[in-house]
Amino acid sequence: MFPDLKEIGDKITQNDVWKSIFRHRYEDTSRNRTLQVLSNVWLHIHPPAVTKGSINISFTWCLGGLTFFVFLFETLTGVLLMFYYTPDVNRAYADMLDLSNNAIPLGRLLRNTHRWAGHAMVITVCFHMLRVFLTGSYKAPRQFNWVVGVILLVLTLLLSFTGYLLPWDQLGYWAITVGTNMAGATPFAGYQGPFAELFGFTIDNDIRFGLLGGTSIQAPALLRAYVWHCIGLPALAGGLMMLHFWRIRKDGFSGQL
Amino acid sequence: MANPEATMLRPEPKQTLTGPEKIHTWPHLVAKEFLCALLFLVVILLYSYYVDAPLRELANPGEPENPAKAPWYFLGLQEELVYFDPWFAGVVLPSLIIIGLMFIPYIDFNPKGNGYYTFGERKFAVTTFSFGFLLWYVLIIMGVYCRGPFWAWFWPWEKWTLAFPTPPPLWSLPAPVGVLLLLAYFGLGTWLPARRWKDFYQRLGPVKYGVTMFLLLTMTGTILKMGLRLGLNVKYVLQTPWFNI
Numbered sequence: 001m002f003p004d005l006k007e008i009g010d011k012i013t014q015n016d017v018w019k020s021i022f023r024h025r026y027e028d029t030s031r032n033r034t035l036q037v038l039s040n041v042w043l044h045i046h047p048p049a050v051t052k053g054s055i056n057i058s059f060t061w062c063l064g065g066l067t068f069f070v071f072l073f074e075t076l077t078g079v080l081l082m083f084y085y086t087p088d089v090n091r092a093y094a095d096m097l098d099l100s101n102n103a104i105p106l107g108r109l110l111r112n113t114h115r116w117a118g119h120a121m122v123i124t125v126c127f128h129m130l131r132v133f134l135t136g137s138y139k140a141p142r143q144f145n146w147v148v149g150v151i152l153l154v155l156t157l158l159l160s161f162t163g164y165l166l167p168w169d170q171l172g173y174w175a176i177t178v179g180t181n182m183a184g185a186t187p188f189a190g191y192q193g194p195f196a197e198l199f200g201f202t203i204d205n206d207i208r209f210g211l212l213g214g215t216s217i218q219a220p221a222l223l224r225a226y227v228w229h230c231i232g233l234p235a236l237a238g239g240l241m242m243l244h245f246w247r248i249r250k251d252g253f254s255g256q257l
Numbered sequence: 258m259a260n261p262e263a264t265m266l267r268p269e270p271k272q273t274l275t276g277p278e279k280i281h282t283w284p285h286l287v288a289k290e291f292l293c294a295l296l297f298l299v300v301i302l303l304y305s306y307y308v309d310a311p312l313r314e315l316a317n318p319g320e321p322e323n324p325a326k327a328p329w330y331f332l333g334l335q336e337e338l339v340y341f342d343p344w345f346a347g348v349v350l351p352s353l354i355i356i357g358l359m360f361i362p363y364i365d366f367n368p369k370g371n372g373y374y375t376f377g378e379r380k381f382a383v384t385t386f387s388f389g390f391l392l393w394y395v396l397i398i399m400g401v402y403c404r405g406p407f408w409a410w411f412w413p414w415e416k417w418t419l420a421f422p423t424p425p426p427l428w429s430l431p432a433p434v435g436v437l438l439l440l441a442y443f444g445l446g447t448w449l450p451a452r453r454w455k456d457f458y459q460r461l462g463p464v465k466y467g468v469t470m471f472l473l474l475t476m477t478g479t480i481l482k483m484g485l486r487l488g489l490n491v492k493y494v495l496q497t498p499w500f501n502i
Contacts, residue, residue: 036283046286051277054372055286062293069294073301093315100312112305120301122330126390133361133386136370136379143362150358157330164328173316174325178335182347187500193344194500216318254372 045245047252054255059135063128067156068241070121074159075234077114085166087226089219092168118160125156137254145247148240155237162229165222176225177217184208323406332400333393337479339408340486342501350479357472361386364465381457389476427492435495439502442481446474 012018013025024035034048053059084104085095099107129149132138138146165176184190184206188199191206201207203215213220313322327335337346369378376383403410405417409424430438447470451458458466482502485491493501 030281033281033283037281037287043283043287046282048283049279049281050286052280053277055280055289057289059374062289065290066293066297069290069297073298089316096312100309108309109302109305112308112310113301115310116305116308117301119329120297129358130387130390134374134383135372136375136382137372138362139365139368139371140362146362147359150355153358154355160330161328167312168316170313170316170320170322171311173318174322175327177321178325178327179331182334182343185343186348187344190344190348193348217316218318 045249047249050253051255054253056255059255061127061131063124063131067121067124067128068245070117070124071237071241073117074114074121077110077117078230078234080110081114082230087166087223089168089222092166092222096167096169118163121156122160125153129153135254141251142247142254145244145251148244148247152237152240152244155233155240159229159233159237162225162233165217165225166229168222173217176221180208180211180217180221183211324404324408326400326404329397329401332404333396336396336400336404340479340483344500345502350475353472353475360468360472364461364469366460366465385473385476392476392480425490427486427490429493429496429501430491432496435493435502439495442478443471443474446470 013022023039024032026032037043037046037048081099084099084107086092096111098104099111102108104110132146132149161176161179165172181192184203185193186207187193188195189201189207190196191201191203191208193201196202196206203209209215211221211224212218213224326332334346334351337350340346341350365382367379367382369375370382402413405411405421406419407421409421411417411421429435447467450470451466461469482491482494485494495502
């Protein structure tokens with residue numbers, strides 16, 4: 001004698017507690033499909049219906065959505081890494097060794113995925129831009145959203161760049177040295193740049209000094225990279241992503257075929 | 258308190274006879290997003306299981322890496338350091354790239370090709386952008402795979418050594434020649450196409466046309482300067498007491 005599944009299902013779903021959480025039933029009807037999106041805070045980033053051509057994989061290559069997913073993935077793995085990493089020049093490298101040697105359970109996988117996904121995000125965001133360009137999706141009325149996208153591209157590069165220093169190894173240290181020395185060459189505002197003397201910029205008050213918190217890469221630079229990497233840049237990027245997605249929602253997806 | 262039943266009275270997606278066909282986001286789009294995310298997770302987990310993220314020795318400010326390479330996505334700019342001073346390669350050039358990218362929607366007057374892939378309807382735009390995109394990655398590949406100690410050129414299959422030949426001496430153009438050359442390049446480079454493609458110029462107007470050509474000529478100029486440096490050993494086209502180009 002099998003239990004009556006429908007009866008059990010009704011018992012679970014036909015009560016005040018269930019109904020207080022789920023506002024519609026799941027039968028595959030046009031109305032429920034719409035409500036599935038409209039009554040869900042995370043899904044309602046989408047419009048309830050989209051044009052058929054705009055979601056073809058061969059049109060979008062899923063690159064924008066993928067970039068956002070990688071950002072979420074980086075946020076999750078990044079927060080987990082924050083439990084085990086100290087932005088202190090005397091401890092950072094040892095913490096990296098602990099992660100790499102699996103002294104922390106799954107530490108190696110955690111660090112590897114965070115690192116490689118960071119690179120992947122740079123790639124997906126670049127190719128998302130190429131896709132949007134080649135489909136002319138930046139044209140009216142979406143011009144400004146392209147501008148927001150360019151800022152998000154820059155923030156993605158900066159997110160990756162600030163993360164580069166955190167292991168406090170030779171690779172990151174000298175890469176950041178090369179990168180931040182560029183800031184010292186900024187015209188007018190960098191101590192080695194043209195016209196620096198015009199505004200009195202020297203090695204201890206120019207734009208590079210502001211980035212590093214010193215004249216060379218020491219403990220303050222590591223802390224600054226850490227705070228920008230974990231709080232400042234993700235917050236900025238997150239805020240702009242909301243704007244980016246909201247405008248897609250308002251302007252509609254491109255791709256009308 | 259709103260009646261939950263009221264939210265169930267939303268209209269179904271509008272199907273007009275003339276407009277494009279619409280389908281429900283759930284499940285059509287959400288399923289694709291979910292599959293893409295899953296695929297990404299599988300790939301990144303497998304890759305991370307087999308390939309370790311790089312970790313070198315403890316940072317030592319007294320012992321520079323040779324070569325010290327920026328992260329790969331900035332190596333195109335670091336490669337440009339061979340041909341330009343840091344204020345241009347590291348600051349002005351990337352700034353122009355970012356600003357130029359932001360300008361694109363406002364200087365592209367062509368209403369065609371909005372929302373679909375096309376080359377025929379946007380020959381100039383697609384060619385220019387794709388070229389710039391490709392250039393960025395070619396420079397990155399040069400920086401990642403072909404640069405060794407002291408930024409000397411090594412093919413990927415060559416072993417890095419310090420016994421590479423001494424680079425030939427460099428020379429710079431005299432300042433007046435440099436000024437004339439730059440003026441001629443940007444002046445003629447802007448004027449001649451406007452004469453040749455009058456329609457293009459008139460549809461853009463002088464300001465948008467000027468911006469477009471400035472960005473385009475800067476991009477091609479960067480390549481020309483690389484040619485001058487690699488082919489004729491020119492260090493600077495323009496040398497002044499304040500800055501060099």
